[in-house]
Amino acid sequence: MSSEAALHHLDAAPPRRENFPVASLLLPRSVRRHLLAVYGFARRVDDIGDEAPPGERRELLDAVDADLRRLYAGRPPHLGVVRVLAPTVRACAVPAEPFHHLVEANRRDQEVSRYETFADLLGYCALSANPVGRIVLHVFGAATPDRIALSDRICSALQILEHCQDVGEDLARGRVYLPAEDLRRLGCAEADLTAVQNTEPLRDVVALQTRRAAHLLDEGAPLVGTLPGVARTAVAGYVAGGRAVVAALERHGHDVLGRAVRPRRTVLLRAWLRILARGR
Structure with missing residues (x-):
């Protein structure tokens, strides 16, 4: 099967529900198109790393990476997943590096299934989540170094919260994103991750990651006040989504097995x- 055919096959997968408004109807249509293209690319690359046949994942990721290089060399991309980015890259002068980092994060997922420390997990977030925020800042023409540093905190927080929500789903893929150091210290064995019901040690570990993510959100939230107009509206929605997930995890007592912990729309x-x- 060709790379394009394999990627087309993944289109049948249902879209994932995000914890935050990706492209609110409050935003201008042109901005919404750019944001949907960016998040669509990020999710499609994630689908390759998670859902494609294991023996084909590296080859497909390499094909996407090569097509990104083709796009940035001024040549027409071959793959639909990259073609949709072309108008955004041209209109918003988005650099190539964040897109390549998203691909690299999924390569790492094929090789690394455990993270020893929280610092190690943040290193993974630097590839898997922070690039999306950087691209979004470029879409809004607001990618200054100070804003990027704040955006990285927000994006890492959102990624960590998603890992807290998806403990069982991640383990089914052979991955554990809860730091091993914390699992040991709080007495949480890997068997606790597959239990029918949450154990107290697992709730303690999830609560710890939730508090860390909430702290990162607080550190990054001042970004909102530095942004004008629609950029402020969009980024405030991302921070709000993270805080709503924190509230949902706390409301459920950090019990994440056997249930979908999702933020309430009103919150x-x-x-x-x-x-x-x-x-x-």
């Missing part, structure tokens, strides 16, 4: 309005 909207008000 997200209230947080969004509060963050926008503070940003002004």
Whole structure:
């Protein structure tokens, strides 16, 4: 099967529900198109790393990486997953590096299934999550070094919260994103990750990661106040989504096995309005 045919086959996978508004209807249509293209690319690359036949994943990721190089060399991309980026790359002058990092994160997923420390996990987030925030800042023409540093904190927090929500799903893929150091210290064995119900040690580990993510969100939230107009609206929605997930995890007692812990829409909207008000 060709790379394009294999990627087309993955189109049948249902879209994932995000914890935050990816491209709110409050934003101009042109901006929404760019944001949907960026998140669509990120999710498609994740689908390759998670859902493609294991023996084909590296080859498909290499094909996407090569097609990105083709795009940035001024040649027409071969793959639909890269072609949709072309208008955004041209209009917003997005650099190539963040897109290549997203591909590299999924290569790492094929080789690394455990992270020893929280610092190690943040190193993974630097490839798997932070590039998306950097691309979004370029879409809004707001990618300054200070803003990028704040965005990285927000994106790492969102990634960590997603790992907290998806403990069982990740383990089914052979991966554990909860730091091994924390699992040992809090007495959580890998068997706890496959239990029918959450054990107290697992809840303690998830609670610890949730607190860390909440702290990162607090550190990154001042980004909202530095942004003008629609950029402020969009980024406030991302921070609000993270805070709504923190609230959901706390509401469920950090019990993440056998249930889908998702943010309540009303909680997200209230947080969004509060963050926008503070940003002004």
